[in-house]
Amino acid sequence: HAAQTSNTRKEPIIKQALLAQYYPQVLTLREYLLQRLPNASKIRRKKISSVGRHPAPENAELEQWLAAFLDQTLIGVSVCKEVSREERWKQWTTFSQRADESASTLNLSSPGVFSQSELVDFAIWLYFSKKYRNSTNANTQHLLCQGYQRDISSRAIRQGGVTSAIPGLQSTYPNSNVTAMKARPWPQVLLLMGKEGERAMIDLILDCGVFLEVGNGRGVYRQLSGIPLGELQTLPLDGVLAKTPVLRSMPVKHTPSTITFVRSRLFYARAALNAKGSVRFGLRHIHVLNRYPLKPNPSTSATPNTAPDSSTIHIMMYTFPRQFGLHNVFTSEVDSQKTVQPFMDYTLREEEINRKYSSSKQPKIPKRLRGKAAQLVRKMQVLHARCSYKELIEYYCPVVDGAPRFPIAKSQSRADIECSAKLRTQITIGTTSTVATTTEEIEPKKPSMMNYATPENMVSAFCRAVLLKLIPKEFWGTGDVQAHNEKVFLKNVDGFIRLRRFESLTLHEVTQGLQISPIPWLQPPTTTGNKTSQSDISKRTEIFHELLYYLFDSLLIPLLRTNFHITESSAHKNRLFFFRHDVWRSVAEPAMASLKTTMFxxxxxxxxxxxxxxxxxxxxxxxxxxxxxxxxxxxxxxxxxxxxxxxxxxxxxxxxxxxxxxxxxxxxxxxxxxxxxxxxxx
Known part of the structure; x- marks a missing residue:
């Protein structure tokens, strides 16, 4: 049998010393083929087992070479669900557009009905398909897929300019692994399997790692197919065998210059209503500051030795997620199945927090956030509870009788109409009656919808006033540093609000001019007065960047969404207009009621x-x-x-x-x- 044949050779050191740490099962190619054959396929099993044992004189050299290939090639095997295999087979049938046929005898010279080249092309095509990548979470480049990319250019579709044999893909550079996977002896291996050959080869390419021996049995191997070994994690040592190799979690670092605030979340928000059906101003009820208020406890006061409240720790997880090991914009990838935005929406993190920190396990505050940082977050909870958002918006963005409190030109005055009539045409002497007739025929101009919008300078003043009341001043430092940093921050808030529709702002831009090193709460307590190291400066900058991103993404943007309906207009292109939600409802509800009766x-x-x-x-x-x-x-x-x-x-x-x-x-x-x-x- 093949087991006896393969056991006569000494197992390579790489099999147990290296590959077994990454794959649940490591087999020779001969053992893998026998494992994939059903027990009823006795003839096929016998043919595979006998390759190289009693070769015919005319094919002796070829069979010996094939037998050595079967016994020296190592396969790192992972388990695939039967549902996925059946789905692959359906897609292969569609891709090949042929009937299910197979070779029934071993023929080392004639090609199979389904060539090895077609199977490799199909595997690459399937790997690039969205459905496969979403179901397997395959974000790492397969060795056979290197050099290929999606060809979505409209010119290529119209002109039929395809640069590869794979539909929808184009080759940017030759891939030697693909060439080797299509060349001998892989077509002969496919023929050995008969009916099961296509299924086994597809699973081999997509699920397994293929390692070929380099040289004459010296124990040196190179990887031909599969996820690169350097991208895999070693299997756990707890005795529980994993069914599939685990991808190594490589931190994706986003620098401040590549982190753009998602301003598209500002637009077209709906009003938050209270129990009476009127508009609720401030922050929505699902905001973390509203969901986790500070619990009243008069017996204790906030001192450096007081343990932080559980609600304070929860808000710290939202403010500094990177320090707690949670999903963040700096080191985490964005799940395209959950959002189409470049960065995730962190309004609700409860599922992730509960998964990482169970109810019985009290989360530990990172050392750099203990003491002053926790006290400042607690102070922000207190300031939020005291902040009167309703009074602030009425003061900075007032509305009287359902309209903003500034002049609205309901109609043109008679003097303006007469003046425009005189400017429209040069009137000769004796035609005063014509002017009088013209002024009577001109209808008053309807008020513009944009007149009901709140000017952006008022919106900016409101947001800056709220943030001044909400954010503890100690977050910006002390003394002159505090005044300088707060001024720079408020200037960036004003610039953020005044941006047009498609303009953007990065985290790098809002950090320019800020003095981070002198801020006391960022300094570790044990190094006060000592010379600051480069690693300590990097850590302070990292924590402060998290705070800044939270202030813009999770405070400023929700504040604008909850209080204003922000939209562009058909007449002013990319200029943004800020409608208070109560004003927008009074303007939009009659129009929506009319649409319901006439259009829908x-x-x-x-x-x-x-x-x-x-x-x-x-x-x-x-x-x-x-x-x-x-x-x-x-x-x-x-x-x-x-x-x-x-x-x-x-x-x-x-x-x-x-x-x-x-x-x-x-x-x-x-x-x-x-x-x-x-x-x-x-």
């Missing part, structure tokens, strides 16, 4: 649910775009909604679902344009 048809809830369940298109939301004298309904068909039955997993958008149909019609219209009819003549 009301459906019963049961009918709407049945309709959504019967198709994959999903639904879209309507927003109103202000015009000079009204609103325009806008439907966002690019928006991805959460899949039904999936928690926080986004499904495809309507546009992406309809894209194949659109591309088909577009291709037909370009390929077969309608004939141009001659001009009609009598």
């Amino acid at each position: 048809t009301e459906l019963k809830l049961v009918d709407a649910k049945n309709l959504l369940e019967s198709r994959a298109l999903g639904y879209s939301q309507v927003r109103l775009l202000p015009k000079e004298s009204g609103v325009r309904p806008i439907m966002n068909l690019k928006r991805r909604v959460v899949k039904k039955g999936w928690k926080n997993i986004l499904g495809p958008s309507i546009n992406s679902t309809l894209a194949p149909v659109y591309n088909m019609f577009n291709y037909e219209s370009v390929s077969h344009p309608p004939p141009i009819l001659p001009p009609y003549t009598n």
Whole structure:
């Protein structure tokens, strides 16, 4: 048998010393093929086991070479779910567009019905498909996929310019591993397996690591296929065998210059309502400062030796997630299944926190955040409870009788109309009656929708006033350093609010001019007065960057969303307008009621649910775009909604679902344009 044949050779040191630490099972290629064959395939098992044992004289050299290849090639095996294998087989059938056939006898010279080259191309194509990458969380580059990238250029689609044999992919440089995987003796290995050859080869390429011996049995190996060994973690030593190799968690470092605040979350927010149905100002009820208020305990006061409250520790996790080992913008990857934004929304972290810190396990505060930092976070809780958001917005962004308290030109005065009439046309003597007639015919101009928006300087003043009351001054330092840092921060807040629609602001820009080293709460307690090391400066900067990102992303942006409906207009392109939510409701609700009666048809809830369940298109939301004298309904068909039955997993958008149909019609219209009819003549 093959086991006896392979055992005659001394097992290579690399098998147990290295590969066994990364793969649950390490086999020779011959052992792997026998393992994949069903027990009923006695003839196939016998053929594979007998390769090289009794070769025919005419094929002796070839069979000996193939037998050595089967026994010297090592396969790092991982377990794949049967559901995934069946799904792969269906996709392979579609990809190949051929019937299921296989070779029944060993023929080392003729190619199989399904060539090895087609199987390798299919495996690469499948690896690049979104469905496979999402289901396997495959973010690391497979060795066979190196040198390939998606070809999505419209010119390539129209002109049929494909630079590789794989649909939808183009080759940027030759991959020697792909060439070797298609060359001999892999086609002969495929023929040895018969019916099971295609399935086994697909699983071998996608799930396993293939290692070839280099030289004449000297124990030196190189990896031909699979996830690079350097990207895998070693298996746990607790005795529990892992079914699949574990990818090494490589920290993805985002520098401040690459971290952009997600301003798109500002736009088109809906009002937060209280129990009476009126607009609630301030921060939403789901904000961490509202969900975890400071528990009143008059018996204890905030002293350096007082243990922080559990609510304070919870807010510190939101403020300094990197220090607590939580998901953050500096070292963590963004899950494209949960958001389309460049960075995650950290409004709710409870699931992640509960997963990392169970209820019975009290989280420890990192050493650099103990003492002064915890006291400042506690002080921020107190200031939030005392802050009167309603009074502040009424003071800085006042509204009287449902409109902002500044002049609104409801109609032009008669003098203005007469003046414009005189400027419109040069009037000769004796035509005064014409002017009088013209002024009577001109209708008063309707008030512009943009007049109901709050000026951005008022919005900026409101936000700066709230942040001044909410953020403890000691966060910025003491003395002149405190005054300087606070001034720079408020200037950046004002600049952030005044940005146009597609303009952005990075964390690097808001840190320019700030003095970080002299801030006392960033200094470790044991090194007070000592010379500051470079590593200590880096740690202080790291913690302060986390605080700044939290202030902009989790305080300023939610503050703007909760109090203002921020939108562009059709007349002013990318300029932003800030409508107080109560003002926007009074303006938009009549327009929405009119749209419901004229443009839309009301459906019963049961009918709407049945309709959504019967198709994959999903639904879209309507927003109103202000015009000079009204609103325009806008439907966002690019928006991805959460899949039904999936928690926080986004499904495809309507546009992406309809894209194949659109591309088909577009291709037909370009390929077969309608004939141009001659001009009609009598």
